[in-house]
Ligand SMILES: [Zn+2]
């Protein structure tokens with residue numbers, strides 16, 4: 001499995017970068033997890049949009065879905081130029097009807113509801129879902145393949161259920177939208193310290209801090225996490241890849 005950080009900023013992208021998007025690949029299967037602002041542009045550093053095999057959306061906040069519309073346009077234009085039929089299945093929850101229906105576009109992008117209590121098989125991956133604590137319905141995702149387990153918290157305040165959900169994962173991609181000691185909970189987000197405590201308690205091998213804030217010194221987030229958790233801690237950055245074989 002190969003994980004590429006396409007975008008990692010919380011709320012909106014900094015110049016020439018993107019908000020949330022991760023490319024998850026194995027055996028020639030390309031899964032895009034969230035499609036925030038700037039993701040379509042950044043994605044083209046790695047693959048062409050029409051090479052995607054599936055899109056999975058955690059929730060319908062703009063920093064996670066802003067580029068779905070332009071991805072649809074890219075598929076439309078590439079289909080016309082190549083003369084080949086393109087169909088991209090887009091998986092989202094159905095608890096926000098207008099958000100979910102925005103994933104449907106002509107025959108090119110097909111909105112499919114994931115059932116949060118049921119595993120979802122996509123190519124070499126099996127996904128499972130956990131409801132998060134956020135201002136709108138949102139789901140964390142656990143992705144398992146033959147050689148790795150990767151868990152993404154999506155957007156959430158701290159909740160103890162993350163520990164069981166993320167248990168023994170190779171990689172935890174945890175949102176850390178606030179610094180240690182701040183009130184992240186009322187914003188529906190986590191601090192570096194809370195993200196690190198999940199990594200520690202779930203016996204995670206590698207913690208990637210993401211959904212990063214637009215204030216403070218980001219290296220401080222890493223230092224704060226390292227005080228709680230002994231494993232490897234990294235800050236998400238554009239184009240960072242983590243490969244399992
Ligand atoms: Zn967000």
Ligand SMILES: [Zn+2]
Pocket residue numbers: 059061134155
């Ligand atoms: Zn959100």
